[in-house]
Amino acid sequence: MHVASMVEYGKHPKKYDKKTAGESTSYRYFFYNSGKIHHVKIGPLQPNTKYYYRCGGHGDEFSFKTPPSKFPIEFAVAGDLGQTDWTLSTLDQMRKRDFDVFLLPGDLSYADTHQPLWDSFGRLLETLASTRPWMVTEGNHEIESFPINDHISCVHTVMLGSYTPYDSHSDQYQWLQADLRKVDRKKTPWLVVVMHMPWYSTNKAHYGEGEKMRNALESLLYRAQVDVVFAGHVHTYERFKPIYNKKADPCGPMYITIGDGGNREGLALRFNKPQSPLSVFRESSFGHGRLRIIDHKRAHWSWHRNNDEMSFIADEVSFESPRASSHCRSNRFRGEI
Ligand SMILES: [Fe+2]
Structure with missing residues (x-):
């Protein structure tokens, strides 16, 4: 399944007013093929603030608090x-x-x-x-x-x-x-x-x-x-x-x-x-x-x-x-x- 290297985020649950795209890589190690490893840099973020976010445009919502x-x-x-x-x-x-x-x-x-x-x-x-x-x-x-x-x-x-x-x-x-x-x-x-x-x-x-x-x-x-x-x-x-x-x-x-x-x-x-x-x-x-x-x-x-x-x-x-x-x-x- 193709998943976009993208993070949607905002300060309220399920409301994402910001969206940032990134890129993905993957690697092989002998017989192991990694999944896609996504790199997305979001921000600037405010200190001591809780953000809600979702990766790839669907699926579970996570939340994250920035340091003070x-x-x-x-x-x-x-x-x-x-x-x-x-x-x-x-x-x-x-x-x-x-x-x-x-x-x-x-x-x-x-x-x-x-x-x-x-x-x-x-x-x-x-x-x-x-x-x-x-x-x-x-x-x-x-x-x-x-x-x-x-x-x-x-x-x-x-x-x-x-x-x-x-x-x-x-x-x-x-x-x-x-x-x-x-x-x-x-x-x-x-x-x-x-x-x-x-x-x-x-x-x-x-x-x-x-x-x-x-x-x-x-x-x-x-x-x-x-x-x-x-x-x-x-x-x-x-x-x-x-x-x-x-x-x-x-x-x-x-x-x-x-x-x-x-x-x-x-x-x-x-x-x-x-x-x-x-x-x-x-x-x-x-x-x-x-x-x-x-x-x-x-x-x-x-x-x-x-x-x-x-x-x-x-x-x-x-x-x-x-x-x-x-x-x-x-x-x-x-x-x-
Ligand atoms: Fe060690």
């Missing part, structure tokens, strides 16, 4: 999702409390070249992905073209590719440097970076894998005064103090591993002992996180461990952007990205 342009704004974060019963319980917990944007630090479908698993993953995520914006980066289970960035008026979010070259001559490095230079922190006070492979982890799984990338890019993020760095890959939850160059540093980003979305490989249960003083909280249970940015300097992070009955907050912290401290603002190493 002002604080507070809440991100839901879950990496290494996969498509297991654990994934379902993570998604159920996420649905229980509203959020504005979903961040996924890589490893989505665990298709691992088995293409029909992308289709089933799309169906699994449809009810969530159709209602809120989401941003993903590549994991080792899907190596594609990245990085990307997005600007949600008050929060600048950068997605980095752990499997894309990152040395100082690479396109990614040059792009990142130019992108960080452009951020006006008076207008966009918060800067969040998302990648797949953690730079800081005390779990035995994948231990040290992120070192090369950390050596290449950490000072760039530090000088740009990044607030929070999210990673996945290690199937656990771990929260660190603000760090720079393997030392606690109040002007550095807070590092969080949130690779416990629910994939088929299970949890990474073994941690190095004794626990590093840089690691504040670590636990290998399935769950998701919430970053609620309250205003230009205050935020709250919580980790919600999956539980059959309710979403259980097992770890939480209120914190301020390093930029709120005059010590970090006057740090002589800052400002030269």
Whole structure:
């Protein structure tokens, strides 16, 4: 059946006063022929507004809420999702409390070249992905073209590719440097970076894998005064103090591993002992996180461990952007990205 690459949308159910056309592609992978993959870019859209939309000129109506342009704004974060019963319980917990944007630090479908698993993953995520914006980066289970960035008026979010070259001559490095230079922190006070492979982890799984990338890019993020760095890959939850160059540093980003979305490989249960003083909280249970940015300097992070009955907050912290401290603002190493 021919379906047009077209989205009709508007602010009231079943009343579409706008219509945008796009294009479609498809691909073959050995014996797999994909369906049509439609790309339609709609907008401009107003912030904090619910839109109703329909794809292809017929069929089900979906609705979608755009993120607010002002604080507070809440991100839901879950990496290494996969498509297991654990994934379902993570998604159920996420649905229980509203959020504005979903961040996924890589490893989505665990298709691992088995293409029909992308289709089933799309169906699994449809009810969530159709209602809120989401941003993903590549994991080792899907190596594609990245990085990307997005600007949600008050929060600048950068997605980095752990499997894309990152040395100082690479396109990614040059792009990142130019992108960080452009951020006006008076207008966009918060800067969040998302990648797949953690730079800081005390779990035995994948231990040290992120070192090369950390050596290449950490000072760039530090000088740009990044607030929070999210990673996945290690199937656990771990929260660190603000760090720079393997030392606690109040002007550095807070590092969080949130690779416990629910994939088929299970949890990474073994941690190095004794626990590093840089690691504040670590636990290998399935769950998701919430970053609620309250205003230009205050935020709250919580980790919600999956539980059959309710979403259980097992770890939480209120914190301020390093930029709120005059010590970090006057740090002589800052400002030269
Ligand atoms: Fe991974």
